[in-house]
Amino acid sequence: MSVTLLDNGSFNTEVKSSKLPVLVDFYADWCGPCRSLSPVIEKLAKKYEGKLKVCKINVDEADEIAGTYNVSSIPTVMLFQNGRVVDQFLGALPEPLIEDFIKKNI
DSSP states (O other), X not given: OOOEEXXXXXXXXXXXXXXXXXXXXXXXXXXXXXXXXXXXXXXXXHHTTTTOEEEXXXXXXXXHHHHHTTOOSSSEEEEEETTEEEEEEESOOOHHHHHHHHXXXX
């Protein structure tokens, strides 16, 4: 499974109505830590296929959603279940810590 790119219009459909937990990476193209986090997110999307939906949302293009969830620093990663945020972290954490974050929430 690949990472799904979201925008203001697709967010509700992809995240709020998902039966699976959804990991959302709020990022920007110009953000160095975001670029370093991206391959880790993609790797974990493949590893947890069928157990977790993984999405990315560019805060410059989807500022409405970023504002709704008070994203003021990037990368911000949020985990949604049943359309609600259940946990989040800030920054480009190492892969083992992100995997621990996922495991404790799914």
